[in-house]
Amino acid sequence: MALKLPVKYGISLIVACIMALPCICVIYGAANVDFSVWYRTVTRYVPYLMVNSVILALTVTCGALVLGGVLAFLVERTDLPLKKFFAPALVTPLIIPCYILALCYVNFFGNKGVGEKLFSFLGLPVTLPAIYGFSGAAFILILGSYPYVYTIIRASIHNIDLTFTEAAQCLGMGRRQRMVSVSLPLLLPAITAGSVLTGLYALSDFGVVSLLRYPTFVSAIYHEINGSYNYSIANALSCFLMLFTFLLLYIQDTLTGRRLFVSAKNHLRPKSIINLKYARIPAACFVIAIIIAGLVLPIGTLMYWSYSASHAASTLSIWAFSWDSLIQSGLNSVLIATVTATACVALSLPVAYLSVREKNNRMIRISAWVAQFGFALPGILVALGVSLVFRFIVPTLNFSIAAIVIALMTHFFSQGFQMISAGINQVSRRLEEGARLLGFSSLKTFGYIILRLIRPALFSAWLIVFLSSMRELPASLLLRPAGFDSLTVKVWLAASEGFYEQAAAPALLLIAASLPLAYSIMHHQHKGAT
Template sequence: MSAPFATYIYRAWGQRPPFYILIPSVVIAFAMVVPLFYLGLRAFQADPAMLRELVFRPRNLELLSNTLKLTLGVLLVTTLMALPTAWLVTRTDIRYKKAITLLSVVPLAVPGYVMAYALLGLGGHYGIFAQLFDWQLPRVSGYSGAVFALAFYTFPYLFLNLRAALLGLDRSLEESAQSLGYSPTQIFFKVLLPHLAPALMAGWLVIGLYVMGDFGAVALMRYDAFSYAIFTQYSGAFDRVYAAWLSLMLLALAGSFVLMETLVKRKRLASVGSGIARSKAASKLGWKVIPAWVYLAIVFLCSSGLPLMILAYWLILAPPDLSFFLAVPATFLRSAMAAFPAAILAAGFALPVAYLLVRYPSRISTAIERSTYIGYALPPLTLALAMVFFSLNTAFFLYQTLALLIITWALASLALAMGPIRSALLQTRSNLEEASFSLGHGPITTFWQVVFPRLNRGILAAITLVFLFCMKELPITFLLAPTGYTTLAVTVFSRTSEGLMAEAAPFAAAIVIFSSLSVGMVLNRESKK
């Protein structure tokens, strides 16, 4: 190692970490970059003539237009649902605010493909309206079906961001604008909205990335977006080079959303004067309370009531027999047998990276930590396709195996595991380790006997979050699961796409019940804070 390079490395680290922490962390960071490398390698296997034909194919522009229309449509609907709801619970005297907040978060327990299942169950000859009221509604599908299915599921992400922003907004800003003669409308657009922009962009980013990478709802609604086209090209047309290029285009589109959100974050919106921020006094609704409750009833009926009503309808109309009572637990256990190892693996990956970041902070450790978010930021089908190319070119023994699915799940959810473990490490004082060293204990003994016992709650929370993520996950499972291996998510999707609504109901209900645990965990953590 040359002297200048060694000097740079030592300055970057500040204090050099031990090799047993550094080596696993570097390997994990390298593993996060591997999918991108193999995706690009597969895409550029085409010769120049074929490359031009693939990149400038007119269908690509159509897919781009469809994906953008879908994303913008979902963002519009979620904003119309989340912004008024957040304003009602934070700035008005409406009653039962805790219940409204709870009902606004509950839709997170209903995945997008289950929401699509519910919408499909409304119309058609065998729909709920035709069976109960002899009124056959046209079946919701295509663009509108995909927009509503995804919006009803994802609007809580925006609601939580806006609610937090409104609760933290200084009341004096609006009072100053009011004293200057601004009308309520002008105050909203010139004072409130600019200060809500970061929260809006943060929520829009999460929703936009999810919509662009979603496969279940888009496929069930038969809407031709990038994600659906990637799966069709890979599984139906077997044109894997074109599928790779579609994945790169989708990745570039997702990256543009991240860049836009980053640019908005640079704007400074904090107060620079002295004083203490005050919360806004609750506005009295008066007669407006009636339309407010009507609006909330419509929001909650669409987001929570609709899927529960459709599931109850199919379960009552065609009660599951003994075979289903055996099939649902068996499918649940099959899903759990893959999700649990993935959760353990993700927590094992996160532990050395989090320890490196907290105990040895530097530019390099920060870069390694940020690499763990690649898997979560990648559209799921893009990540799955990249892992297919990796297994075919480098590790063929992993192709079409459960091990590849487990590894990919761990990479996709590594960012989820990082949060609780990093928080637990930050709450563990470093002087405990110093005291252990002074007593003659080595680094390994110190870690297992002093540090690790204090990380139990963080590790358990990380395992739980990843486990819940894997149990609901569909796109990666659908592309990487071994032949004949079915999970709850795959079973619901497969039976719904074949029109077997009654057969899909018990499995969809199991997902909703199980997913409610994740919602309960989120609310429990917030109540403790």
């Protein structure tokens, strides 16, 4: 659009400022923290939290990479039976939010848990160990995050250019050597993207580590916000967590930053399929086991609780299940998610347009980068930041629906932004120029040409922000006004007090609401999108 430069700067700077405000407030708040508090934080909290968080993030990243990579390889390059079914089914665990997965597993394992009941019902009395602590948290986070890695690596394997490996083979390289020096480097961008995603995922997780009693930065911050009567330690810890996140992003940037790994032309030809021979059946069993663990078992557990809630009424009638409150919290979730998604799309549209069309403008590039920053930060940190923003600026709006919406918007802005800029990227500048030559005003061009052409991208951006907001936990939990419980809050309040029967119904509703997510991902995959 032929806007004046100051206007362009203005738009992108304003959006960037809104998105960066929570971050700035955390730092500002931390600047006011007493020296003695900093000292206590550094000596008593940071060391063990640092060790715990790093170990967890590393383990989850490695685990998810191996699991996702192996599954992607099996699906793309081997003669695994039932591939047409497995390929999309392996993504479906995404529809279960991680904390619900944790909730199911904590109660499936352990003495007298759901698992032991199931096995003794089947006539196989076994004792299952409890899975609290590090190993359980790592297991659940791997199970919850491998679908991302699987999707990314699978697309990368799918698009790999065989001419390289063939050339290597002609030059006399053995299979192992080809794998190490040709195929792996080609997959490196996918691998780093996957590992940063899972690393951030593990670092910012709140629900799983709390339910599995494994203290990390995030759970310690939550504990401080809730248990103490001021934010000072929470504030200091948040600064460390922020620093830590930057470090991770910086490492990723230096790892992949300026290198290019793609071939100039993409020669998509059918690839040779490796014959698994005797390993076919065990491989299929492995895939089935993953699907059971990620999808069937948790949903089964939730259904069992719903069933027992409706049949064997608890001897204590202390918290009656009510359809009315369930519907109310469902509507609350829809309300928050709709407002967030709409605002996110509206705000990211101009910034995305400018950042695509003015690629070489440094100012706009930096603002676009700053605006996307909230995605890398843990939800609890964003929530704390927004709470501080309101405390400093408009105290009356603290703990309101507006606060939740702004927190979610800051957190998920990047998701919408990425999709919309991808959409705008596909619209040729020539089309705009043609319209302008034919006498359309710049505004009309934007409305008639751009908006119409990127409608699918707008819709998928809206949908992904909507669904992410529906499932988000810590911000909704911390910032909600009185009487405003969303589905996630409902699940959390019930589950953290051990009322699983009450948690089951909202959890199932939440999973059902996530179905479009699974559908859209599978749909994309089917088209072979990278």
